């Protein structure tokens with residue numbers, strides 16, 4: 243495997259702290275709305291679908307498929323930016339790792355992986371082929 | 373209320389510089405403003421409305437308005453990214469129609485080339501933006517956010533790299549006639565797809581230039597327009613919108629142009645087939661393909677076929693487009709291509725485009741753009757203008 247790029251630390255705020263605290267325990271949380279029943283991404287206190295405040299954190303197995311991707315060639319370490327559609331419904335921007343960049347494809351099944359971030363930040367959710 | 377016929381674009385000026393190592397951003401704004409006022413036959417004292425966006429240094433419009441020492445009764449610093457200035461023309465027309473001002477000045481300027489910016493370098497767009505902690509760690513650069521749109525378009529509609537390349541080919545055919553254009557060499561489809569991949573599936577020649585520069589527009593009330601010596605370019609209709617990730621219901625196949633375009637056409641009372649010249653923001657080749665579909669110049673998914681075989685080349689194809697060479701070849705000042713889109717449309721409507729690319733008897737033109745990142749969250753603005 244080629245050397246991976248260093249990932250900058252995500253800056254948590256009070257609204258998102260539970261996500262990053264769970265990430266430190268290796269758990270992947272997403273938000274779901276108890277009013278309309280729909281999951282969303284990125285996590286918010288107010289549901290982006292119905293504006294209800296009745297949202298809850300739920301643990302996700304972190305399985306999905308690649309919706310689109312772009313392999314960044316013009317960088318010291320090649321990396322892949324992608325949108326992954328989770329089995330729960332929402333599509334999230336992320337990276338694909340532990341893969342052959344030239345054979346990555348839309349529709350490919352992926353599962354969550356975690357990567358450390360700079361300056362002791364919380365782990366960041368990325369995906370790898372499954 | 374409608375803005376149809378309520379305002380005219382009397383002044384338009386594109387700063388000739390493409391590398392401004394020895395100028396400040398404020399200076400470029402002011403030089404552009406002066407150029408547009410001279411073009412209109414007006415002076416600073418006539419200006420009573422001022423419009424700018426995030427490229428203007430300082431807080432909103434305040435620092436630039438003070439730098440130019442304007443006396444104003446209307447200010448607007450709406451920022452929709454690179455298409456802001458297209459929206460500003462509409463906002464100026466609204467303000468004029470409401471009696472809030474009668475001579476509106478719009479400026480843009482920046483020096484990303486001198487400052488070493490690149491669309492291939494990830495940058496934070498607001499540390500406190502709610503999306504930053506989720507997306508900035510991915511290393512998503514501007515080019516990736518457009519490349520993912522291209523990848524999905526190819527997957528879903530069978531669009532090819534060669535079809536995207538035709539957009540750049542058309543821009544280069546036009547740029548060869550523009551002495552100010554950064555890239556004046558005509559290129560072929562083979563050269564575009566043979567240029568290095570920057571971010572799959574986009575090649576170097578699918579990407580716009582990075583240039584210093586600026587531009588300005590002067591929008592005026594009808595009675596003022598008629599008192600000036602310039603051809604009458606009337607605002608017919610406009611629309612604006614935005615599109616994001618829709619809470620995770622991401623759909624990269626269309627842009628906010630699906631809302632701004634139809635709104636503009638409805639207000640103007642015309643349809644895409646009536647448009648004789650179109651300026652459509654070309655940050656990347658894929659940007660043009662998606663927007664042409666969303667504006668209704670072709671069916672969704674057919675944009676690749678529509679742009680192929682020189683269909684955007686003036687005098688060759690059905691839709692003369694970006695006849696200044698666009699952002700792909702001419703100029704992309706401040707990394708924001710909206711104002712140059714309006715400026716070239718005004719040149720076309722006045723009959724002042726380069727003779728090699730001038731559309732014969734051009735009476736109806738469109739300027740459209742997106743701003744921000746097409747693949748995550750972007751603004752869109754559409755403007756339809758008529759030569760009276």
Ligand SMILES: [Zn+2]
Pocket residue numbers: 275276277278279280289290291292293294
């Ligand atoms: Zn809800």
